[in-house]
Amino acid sequence: REPGERAIxxxxxxxxxxxxxxxxxxxxxxxxxxxDLIKEPLVQDWMRxxxxxxxxGDFNLTNFTEPMIFQIPRIMDxxxxxxxxxxxxxxEFVGITERFDESLRLLCDTFGWPREEQPPALNxxxxxxxxxxxxxxxxxxxxxxxxxxxxxxxxxxYALFEKRxxx
Numbered sequence: 001r002e003p004g005e006r007a008i009x010x011x012x013x014x015x016x017x018x019x020x021x022x023x024x025x026x027x028x029x030x031x032x033x034x035x036d037l038i039k040e041p042l043v044q045d046w047m048r049x050x051x052x053x054x055x056x057g058d059f060n061l062t063n064f065t066e067p068m069i070f071q072i073p074r075i076m077d078x079x080x081x082x083x084x085x086x087x088x089x090x091x092e093f094v095g096i097t098e099r100f101d102e103s104l105r106l107l108c109d110t111f112g113w114p115r116e117e118q119p120p121a122l123n124x125x126x127x128x129x130x131x132x133x134x135x136x137x138x139x140x141x142x143x144x145x146x147x148x149x150x151x152x153x154x155x156x157x158y159a160l161f162e163k164r165x166x167x
Contacts, residue, residue: 001097003147003154007047038139049150050078056084077150085156094159106165
């Protein structure tokens with residue numbers, strides 16, 4: 001998913017969970033704005049290049065004392081990005097959230113599964129109740145800086161998706 005949109009959407013989702021997420025152990029998210037939350041160093045460490053961390057990271061799956069995402073180095077570099085690209089290239093299927101229908105078609109074609117005519121639409125933005133809290137331009141800039149390598153990784157994934165889709 002586009003890294004900036006993913007970060008904001010994830011924070012909105014976490015705030016809406018009402019205490020059922022590890023961040024609630026550190027913050028009273030019900031009283032914090034998204035802008036305040038984005039300024040917190042712990043949240044920034046968690047958001048920083050999140051998608052790349054999950055693909056390129058080497059996790060100790062026996063240590064569940066902290067969220068696994070914190071087992072990854074805080075600072076990304078070119079080597080980490082290249083490791084992520086190499087791993088992603090070896091994954092049989094890569095989909096793009098913003099191109100869900102085409103991703104679903106590619107998934108079915110990749111694995112020889114029958115295509116569903118029209119998949120059900122779940123968890124769509126327009127289906128959610130209430131107005132979504134806005135994020136300031138300053139917070140958007142923070143997110144952009146925290147997702148620099150994720151953006152490059154996403155661009156690589158997008159190109160890989162396009163190549164496989166057009167095969």
